[in-house]
Amino acid sequence: MPEGPTLAQLGETELIRRLGAFAPPGQFDDDAALLGPALLGGHPAGDPPLVLNTDVLVEDVHFSEATMGAGDVGWRAAAANLSDLAAMGCHGAVGITVALVAPGHTPWAWVEGAYGGLAELLGAHGGLLLGGDCSGGRQRLLAVTALGRLPAGGGAIRRGDGRPGDALVSTGAHGLSRLGLALLQGEAMPGLAPACRERAIRTHRRPVPRFDAVAALGACRPAALDWRVAGCDSSDGLAAAASCLAVASGCTALLSRSDLPLAAELAGQDQAEDWCLWGGEDFELVLALEPAWADALVQRLEGARRIGRLVEPQACGPLGWAEGGGPIAPPTATFRHFG
Structure with missing residues (x-):
């Protein structure tokens, strides 16, 4: 039998790190x-x-x-x-x-x-x-x-380009795709209007790449600022994206509970916060950038909002709550590759 850990024991993040050696x-x-x-x-x-x-x-x-x-x-x-x-x-x-x-x-x-x-x-x-x-x-x-x-005159968005003091911005709401999956799997969602059901299912089946958000990001950059943006998409979940940026940038990401980009269709659902943070497959962008640029982007891009900030590494690890600094831990049912 081969020696060493299995893929399930390594997990996706460690597997990718090891593959990067090649x-x-x-x-x-x-x-x-x-x-x-x-x-x-x-x-x-x-x-x-x-x-x-x-x-x-x-x-x-x-x-x-x-x-x-x-x-x-x-x-x-x-x-x-x-x-x-x-x-x-x-x-x-x-x-x-x-x-x-x-x-x-x-x-x-x-x-x-x-x-x-x-x-x-x-x-x-x-x-x-x-x-x-x-x-x-x-x-x-x-x-x-x-x-x-990359566009001529534009810059790359890299996960590791965040800095302490950067604002974290989500380009749109989260949790709607997970709601759509639940509906398709026959889970009961009491009180959900038919139009909300249709939007959730379509969001799960037909996600939209946010090229429009990247164009808006470039168009609203303050003239005094050089290009420096950290970011990744939220296909693995909002919390996973924020944590990924924090780890790559050597920071802690603090999310504001009151500013989470909860999809309106999740209002009143018990799973709302978990699905917003960990549901995945929303395919929005999570960005870390200078606060002035973040404010300009939020004003220009409908649905975008500031959700927290990057700070120097904290005791909570790569991801914590801005209110109190406690760690944000995934629910036990979160999807894992090779699990």
């Missing part, structure tokens, strides 16, 4: 890889850097026939990757490649629907289907690689 320094530190002149031998120094990301949607892990159709699977696979490009500072995508794995008994209609969803997302938010591969396998999965480019 790549150039820093390549595994952000939502996507930044390919500058040093990594691209013939790349002209004046061209904006390329951004590259790969993400996988696996049947019975990220989707099932009970929760979404083939078109939703395709849309979501592409949206997850484009969200990572936005989290790096891209205003759009150049294109994607797609690898399909599926059992031989998979109907062509399912594949056609999935690629139709991919094409629909690209038609709405930019980019081309550039190619890919396919293979037989025991379960269906879509592995998508997305290519983007």
Whole structure:
């Protein structure tokens, strides 16, 4: 038997850290890889850097026939990757490649629907289907690689660029996707209006990459400030995103309980705070930046709000409450890869 820990014992964060040892320094530190002149031998120094990301949607892990159709699977696979490009500072995508794995008994209609969803997302938010591969396998999965480019004159958004004193900003509400999943799984949500149910389910099935938020961020930067923004997307949850920024930046993230970006549809639900913090798959951006810039962004971008701040490392660890400084711990039911 092989010696050493299993993937379940390592967890996703430690696995990624270890895999980073096989790549150039820093390549595994952000939502996507930044390919500058040093990594691209013939790349002209004046061209904006390329951004590259790969993400996988696996049947019975990220989707099932009970929760979404083939078109939703395709849309979501592409949206997850484009969200990572936005989290790096891209205003759009150049294109994607797609690898399909599926059992031989998979109907062509399912594949056609999935690629139709991919094409629909690209038609709405930019980019081309550039190619890919396919293979037989025991379960269906879509592995998508997305290519983007930072805007000329713009800067990259890096997880480790936060500083003590930075304001934390969420570009939108959280928890709605988790509510949608609960509804699709048949959980009772008393008092929820039909329109709220529809919004929650659509948010879960058809997330939107926040390129608009990145454009707003660049447009409202105060003239006196250089470009320095830390950020990542909140696909793993708002709390996980804030903690990730804090760890990468050598800080503690303090969240204000009174300023949590709770989706309005969660009002009155017992799980509201947990789903806002840990529900995941909202695909918003969580940013750390100078307070004056944060205020300008909140004024410019509908739905954005300040949710806390970065401070020097505290006893609570990477994530705590601004009110009292106590640690913010995940609920026991939080999803874990390899768990």
